[in-house]
Amino acid sequence: MNFDITELGVQEKYRLLNGGVTPRPIAWISTRSKEGIDNLAPYSFFTVASCNPPVLLYTQVTQRSGIDKDTLQNLTETGECVVNIVNSHLLERMNATSASIAIDKSEFDLAEVEHSPSSVVSPLSVTDSPIRYECTLREVISIGDLPAGGTIVLLDVQSVYVRDDLYSDDGINQQLVDSVGKMGGDGYSLTTNYVALNRPE
Known part of the structure; x- marks a missing residue:
């Protein structure tokens, strides 16, 4: 089945993108408002944008109301956040x-x-987050302000915490991270099986 994007409604496009680009890592982002209120919210449109300099990227999908989520408002006002990685223990x-x-x-x-x-x-x-990235705001890029449009947020990594038992041989032990991925709809994936393949020369 092939879908012509020009013939689809907002929710149909959202479901095709959200349900096909999976599993997605989750940025559980903590911010603090200028009034001192601590906010914590998950974002699954999340990845690494650059390693040198170290920059993370997450996307906020515009709500139907058109109002920014607290995370983005706090970031633009204070310029700081923490990206907490989610494991199965923290899922609920x-x-x-x-x-x-x-x-x-x-x-x-x-x-x-x-x-x-x-x-x-x-x-x-x-x-209890096994890996945490303390960040400052680098740039906010608006892709579209219509409902389900996107705002890309680039974050400069200033400090990284890795739980002691996860770090060995100059790297993070991927079998022990237990990270959670976001699927389409209400689904999540757990990294219960780990497969390693050597890259061909």
């Missing part, structure tokens, strides 16, 4: 933080997420 609490709550409430409290101070930025870190 991460999902709970995707709920829409009042701007003066904290998702850390809503989902009972244990937190700790970060090393070089003011937003809190998720204590």
